[in-house]
Amino acid sequence: MPARLFLSSGDLVADRRFEFARDLQLKGDLAAAADLLVQATDLAPGFASAWFTLGEIRQQLGEHAAAVAAFRKARDADPDDRHGAGLWLMRMDAEQVSAMPPAYVRTLFDQYAPKFEAALVDDLGYRGPSLLFKAVLAARHAVRKPAFFKRAIDLGCGTGLAATAFAREVDHFTGIDLSPRMIEKARATGLYAELEVADMLEGLRSKPDAGADLILAADAMVYVADLAPMLKEVRRVLTAGGLLAFTVETHGADDVILGEGLRYAHGETYVRASLQSAGLALSQLERQSARNEDNTPVPGLVVVAAKS
Numbered sequence: 001m002p003a004r005l006f007l008s009s010g011d012l013v014a015d016r017r018f019e020f021a022r023d024l025q026l027k028g029d030l031a032a033a034a035d036l037l038v039q040a041t042d043l044a045p046g047f048a049s050a051w052f053t054l055g056e057i058r059q060q061l062g063e064h065a066a067a068v069a070a071f072r073k074a075r076d077a078d079p080d081d082r083h084g085a086g087l088w089l090m091r092m093d094a095e096q097v098s099a100m101p102p103a104y105v106r107t108l109f110d111q112y113a114p115k116f117e118a119a120l121v122d123d124l125g126y127r128g129p130s131l132l133f134k135a136v137l138a139a140r141h142a143v144r145k146p147a148f149f150k151r152a153i154d155l156g157c158g159t160g161l162a163a164t165a166f167a168r169e170v171d172h173f174t175g176i177d178l179s180p181r182m183i184e185k186a187r188a189t190g191l192y193a194e195l196e197v198a199d200m201l202e203g204l205r206s207k208p209d210a211g212a213d214l215i216l217a218a219d220a221m222v223y224v225a226d227l228a229p230m231l232k233e234v235r236r237v238l239t240a241g242g243l244l245a246f247t248v249e250t251h252g253a254d255d256v257i258l259g260e261g262l263r264y265a266h267g268e269t270y271v272r273a274s275l276q277s278a279g280l281a282l283s284q285l286e287r288q289s290a291r292n293e294d295n296t297p298v299p300g301l302v303v304v305a306a307k308s
């Protein structure tokens with residue numbers, strides 16, 4: 001996991017109380033840790049890291065209302081919400097499922113970038129790019145077209161694992177990612193003709209109509225709650241016959257939830273309906289898991305859709 005985010009309060013004493021509280025938290029003395037964090041926030045009321053940690057501890061202690069209040073304070077103290085307090089508010093049903101704060105995603109993956117591939121591929125058995133590759137080959141085979149693409153866009157490209165899987169099938173790869181550090185890693189692969197640090201929806205919006213014949217999103221839509229705006233742009237940017245291939249995590253019901261791992265899980269019915277509303281024709285939808293959590297495959301879908 002990436003290092004824990006710490007935003008100094010600017011008050012040395014409050015920062016020290018926070019450090020002691022973290023020690024106590026890690027030793028399992030949650031009540032004492034909470035007391036120290038209350039002291040830290042008394043000294044520095046705008047101390048986002050202390051409020052966020054207090055929210056976590058109160059949640060662990062089963063103090064729901066107090067945890068919600070602390071997470072709200074964390075977000076008030078850092079309106080960009082780099083800790084992702086809003087995600088905990090969604091998980092605790094204190095707020096409706098909504099978009100992920102971009103600053104949270106950027107901070108998370110900037111911290112993650114140096115260890116990302118080892119953590120994901122070695123520890124979590126990540127296989128999203130190879131699943132997408134097989135699904136795209138099958139979709140092309142079914143319509144008797146070669147799996148060769150002139151221009152591909154890799155949404156949430158990360159360090160470039162999807163471009164690595166598709167390198168021989170694509171002439172010109174554009175990668176888009178919110179995290180500058182992930183983009184640096186992607187640049188080092190030498191596989192991308194263009195790389196953009198941007199939100200993937202904004203990045204797509206800047207692309208011309210019919211400018212790509214393949215759009216990939218490997219383990220990236222798990223950070224997007226509402227697929228509709230993305231799919232609408234995908235349809236505009238794809239050439240006729242062009243493909244969208246993506247993975248999502250899924251769950252037993254029809255809707256979109258924020259799962260335990262703070263990643264969205266999209267119901268299969270929701271995915272099918274969203275593609276249909278966007279005017280994309282489903283070519284493949286396989287129930288396959290792109291990665292493990294606690295050595296157990298996380299339920300997922302591998303989806304390929306075409307612009308007709």
Ligand SMILES: C[S@@+](CC[C@H](N)C(=O)[O-])C[C@H]1O[C@@H](n2cnc3c(N)ncnc32)[C@H](O)[C@@H]1O
Pocket residue numbers: 105106109128129155156157158159160161162176177178179182198199200201217218219220223224
């Ligand atoms: C789990 S990683 C997957 C990276 C890569 N696609 C792969 O298969 O290894 C998710 C990536 O999506 C990026 N991401 C998440 N939400 C994003 C958004 N709204 N716009 C752009 N990138 C986003 C993250 O920064 C991160 O690099």
